[in-house]
Amino acid sequence: MEQLTRIRVLIADDHDLFRDGLSLLLMNEPTVELVGDAANGKQLVKLAKELNPDIILTDLKMPEIDGIEAIKILKQNDPDIKIITLSSFDSDAMVIDALEAGAMGYIIKNAERGEIIDAIKMVYTGSPYYCKTTSGRLVKLIVRSEFNPYKVDASKLFSDKEKEIIRLICEEKTSKEIGELLFMSSRTVEGHRVKILEKMNVKTTAGIAIYAIKNGIYKAYQE
Secondary structure, X not given: OOOOOOEEEEEEOOOHHHHHHHHHHHHOOOOEEEEEEEOOXXXXXXXXXXXXXXXXXXXXXXXXXXXXXXXXXXXXXXXXXXXXXXXXXXXXXXXXXXXXXXXXXXXXXXXXXXXXXXXXHHHHOOOOEEOOOOOHHHHHHXXXXXXXXXXXXXXXXXXXXXXXXXXXXXXXOOHHHHHHHHOOOHHHHHHHHXXXXXXXXXXXXXXXXXXXXHOOOOOHHHO
């Protein structure tokens, strides 16, 4: 029987209670191997060198070395390391700094178990991950930042119909509203949405918006 390849994860957070809870969650996930935990940025950098994890899940506000500086050091030491930031709702600017420093995504600290695992799996495959509760404000900040994980020519990837649906999704239209505007059923719109998510290799509406704006499909936030 073929042995399951587990994703090696290193976590960092200076709050013992949160770190212990996250550790327990990951230890109970069969696709993940928790290889270590750090209580500050200095420990994180040291453990990353020793343990060579696939994914690092790190808080941004930590003593010794803060999360953003730690990310910069980690990326200097290993440009291929994949990093996910843990953030709170009031830290939009810090999330942007972290993404520009080299993180591939972020999740809110009170995210559900399933979303944390989804984020780990997505980033492990090389795809960015944005928390499902991403605010419009944060989307705008990401779009205006230097962060662009996609770097693709999207002009031929999507049909004209898909591009129109993408634009309407970016304008926060529901599937029902898109269907009424484009004279198709909500079910057909949902089918297109699934294909769009697959082509972009994202999982959320925020991911669609960021991809679309970064690649010139939608221009609302670029003014």
